[in-house]
Amino acid sequence: MTVHDDLTLPSAEATAELTARVTGDVFTPGDEGYAREVGGFNLRSGHRPLLVVAVATPSDVQAAVTFALAHDLAVGVKTTGHQPFPARDGFVLITTGALNSVEIDAERAVARVGGGARWKDVIGPAQEAGLAPLNGSAPDVGVVGYTLGGGLSPLLGRTYGWAVDHVVSLEVVTADGELRRVSADAEPGLFRALRSGRSNFGVVTEIEFGLFPVTSFYGGGLYFPGEHAEEVLRAFAALTRGSLPAEFNCSVALLNLPPLPEVPEPFRGKFVAHVRVSHLGSDEEAERLIAPFRAIGPTLVDTVARQPYGAMGGVHADPVDPAPYEELGTLLAEFPDEALDGIVDYARSMPGGPVAVVELRRLGGALDAVPEQAAPLGARGAAFVVWGATVGPPEVVVAGESVLRDLTARLRPWSTGLLYTNFTGREDGAADTFPAGTLADLREAKRRYDPRNLFRVNNHNITPA
Known part of the structure; x- marks a missing residue:
């Protein structure tokens, strides 16, 4: 391990090995591009990760999670950085902005989008098919964080409900470094936990959700x-x-x-x-x-x-x-x-x-x-x-x-x-957003899918039961 501005970094060899494994970019403090990747829409964020992995593929996410696990480092995930969370030092930050693919299945009225997509990436293609997503008020907000936080559409919510209820499937890298496709039929326990647990249970690399006939x-x-x-x-x-x-x-x-x-x-x-x-x-x-x-x-x-x-x-x-x-x-x-x-x-x-x-x-x-x-x-x-x-x-x-x-x-x-x-505010936690019984269920899911609480930065952390 080496020290940089009071942050203890993994060895140069380990960082070089990670860099060689990923298609995207790896930044450490002081690198050109580090501040850009760490910064978000909310300028009060203040995070200081040891490493930033700007992922370009799901395999990059797997490599970053495996690296964090091997070096006993926490993991945080960021797309746009709109919501305030307590500032943290000494973790691995995964930025997902390059995972912004969008596919519209007009026949099924479903969108399949990358984990770093923003609503402005989705609305145009969906409208070309005569469909609309349950997006929020700001087109520049990230799809995954918004949706897995509930997804309250100010234009369509009272008509069609919460966006998170219309999620069809998720592709996610879990704390063991595995890439999984989950749905109500495939690993329903993890599927349920991810919907409203946000990044507590893994890094979402793709999300599939319903669209509605609104033009x-x-x-x-x-x-x-x-x-x-x-x-x-x-x-x-x-x-x-x-x-x-x-x-x-x-x-x-x-x-x-x-x-x-x-x-x-x-x-x-x-x-x-x-x-x-x-x-x-x-x-x-x-x-x-x-x-x-x-x-x-x-x-x-x-x-x-x-x-x-x-x-x-x-x-x-x-x-x-x-x-x-x-x-x-x-x-x-x-x-x-x-x-x-x-x-x-x-x-x-x-x-x-x-x-x-x-x-x-x-x-x-x-x-x-x-x-x-x-x-x-x-x-x-x-x-x-x-x-x-x-x-x-x-x-x-x-x-x-x-x-x-x-x-x-x-x-x-x-x-x-x-x-x-x-x-929610910066200091609000999971106990402020879930009823006690629901939180107990989510903590049990956390124990099963992330027993070491790897994913504990940039979210309302749910601790393992």
Whole structure:
């Protein structure tokens, strides 16, 4: 072993042997390309792995896992690095961005994509076949991490359910270095554990999942001046507490937008209430449902219209540039007036504060369904999810985290007691996202498939039973 900047590296001979075995690239600290591979969308990641293996084939993944096992090193996996996890030193990081193949089987309405694919890689080919995936709000997010964290589609979720429930099969390298194809029929125990356990049980090199016959939607964004935030929140509560068509998906976000040139002029430096809408029914029905919002008054911008599904990224208009941020969320079993009043009170104090966004999203519809091969998902059955993020230099982020903790604490009386895996904070763990019985089952699966807890970095770690 050799030492580099206080990191103890495997011997040069061992590293050279690994480099010779893989088609992709191997980086150590100080190498050109190391910082690029370690960095992710969230600039607060801060990982310092001993080695980075930028894999190009499933065989590369096997070589990296076998190397880590031989040298008693933990393994982490990264595609885009959107979600915050505690920073770690001294492990092997596998980056999967080159595994971005996409195959669309139109006859079966199924996509088979590589473990490093992003949603923008999938949406276009799927649309050419008249189909759509259950992707998230941002086209640049990785398919595997999003899906195996549950996969809450803000446009199609209430209509078709959780993305993870529609996974058909997975190709995965497990802790013994074996490449396995798993499904409900082939190794069903591992298949179940992978769906919601994310990278706790192996490195996914390929995922196959269902697609749906959607080529357009009626929706977009209604952006209101911040002084109308209370009216927007109360209209949202009145609308979403009642019976809604499963084809209708809706959320409200309170946005503190910075005074930066890249922010469009109508929003620059302003506090804004943003209503996000997607409807798969008729345009007329959608307009009837959003009429209470239109009655509030003039908008800053109105993008609601019949749109091709490929334009879905414009509904939430998520940031596209990497940034330093932290996020927190909570799931609500109900949303009574007291909870609404708490969010309204918060909205009054939000302008100019350290929190960049707070979103309230309606769940329900097909998201409540429990299919025959349901994934072990702790968020199932929740009525709403509240999520927030704070962005900026350390002092702003720290202050924003404190504010978000206060907000989620205020909502605790109506919480389910669990978090949605993809909307968690840096210090949240597996016990925060799964019911106790489900976590016990997953820990038993961990004991079987990864008894040494090799895969314990960049995830909500599930320890072996």
